[in-house]
Amino acid sequence: QLQLQESGPGLVKPSETLSLTCTVSGDSITTASNHWGWVRQPPGKGLEWIGSLYLRGRTFYNDSLKSRVTISVDTSKNQYSLTVTSVTAADTAVYYCAKQITNWFDPWGQGILVTVSS
Amino acid sequence: DIQMTQSPSSVSASVGDTVTIACRTSQDINNWLAWYQQRPGKAPRLLIYTASSLQSGVPSRFSGSGFGTDFSLTISSLQPEDFATYFCQQSHSFPYTFGQGTKLEI
Numbered sequence: 131q132l133q134l135q136e137s138g139p140g141l142v143k144p145s146e147t148l149s150l151t152c153t154v155s156g157d158s159i160t161t162a163s164n165h166w167g168w169v170r171q172p173p174g175k176g177l178e179w180i181g182s183l184y185l186r187g188r189t190f191y192n193d194s195l196k197s198r199v200t201i202s203v204d205t206s207k208n209q210y211s212l213t214v215t216s217v218t219a220a221d222t223a224v225y226y227c228a229k230q231i232t233n234w235f236d237p238w239g240q241g242i243l244v245t246v247s248s
Numbered sequence: 249d250i251q252m253t254q255s256p257s258s259v260s261a262s263v264g265d266t267v268t269i270a271c272r273t274s275q276d277i278n279n280w281l282a283w284y285q286q287r288p289g290k291a292p293r294l295l296i297y298t299a300s301s302l303q304s305g306v307p308s309r310f311s312g313s314g315f316g317t318d319f320s321l322t323i324s325s326l327q328p329e330d331f332a333t334y335f336c337q338q339s340h341s342f343p344y345t346f347g348q349g350t351k352l353e354i
Contacts, residue, residue, distance in 0.1 A: 179337075226291055235292070237293075
């Protein structure tokens with residue numbers, strides 16, 4: 131059964147870099163038909179697509195975050211990662227990783243709350 | 249960016265009722281629309297994709313319809329576990345965008 135699990139620090143200081151990892155189990159991250167995404171949800175608010183990782187490492191990002199976001203893959207660990215630089219309080223959110231099937235997300239990881247605060 | 253507008257923002261219903269949630273997009277997206285359910289403190293769960301296709305394992309009381317810019321999610325014979333927040337998502341073009349959510353309350 132496919133499972134995704136986010137990990138990383140729950141607290142990041144303003145202006146620093148947020149780094150999260152998504153560990154995939156039950157499927158290979160390198161299978162040609164598999165794509166992988168990141169979505170975030172500020173507390174009490176809606177969902178925001180951050181970006182997606184496609185075959186052969188192609189990535190697509192939300193323009194609202196594009197200059198600060200990088201999604202990368204570590205095939206040896208069956209993981210992919212999210213990095214957001216120069217964070218502010220507006221980046222406080224629950225961050226989800228999810229498998230992207232065609233253009234939909236399923237399943238999702240349980241999510242990890244990242245708070246930006248000094 | 250394609251704007252997503254869900255209505256209503258919240259709706260009250262009872263077990264056994266039928267409810268319909270609407271989602272309108274700012275541009276024609278063909279049928280590139282999905283619906284998700286999110287229970288409190290949990291991750292979203294895919295219910296419907298391509299506007300009307302039921303995701304595997306999702307009960308048949310959930311159904312979706314629509315094309316172009318107007319879409320709807322209908323839940324018939326509401327069960328206690330259906331009380332949650334529902335989001336629509338377009339994947340016609342980047343950036344993928346979500347509706348603001350509809351909270352289904354008892």
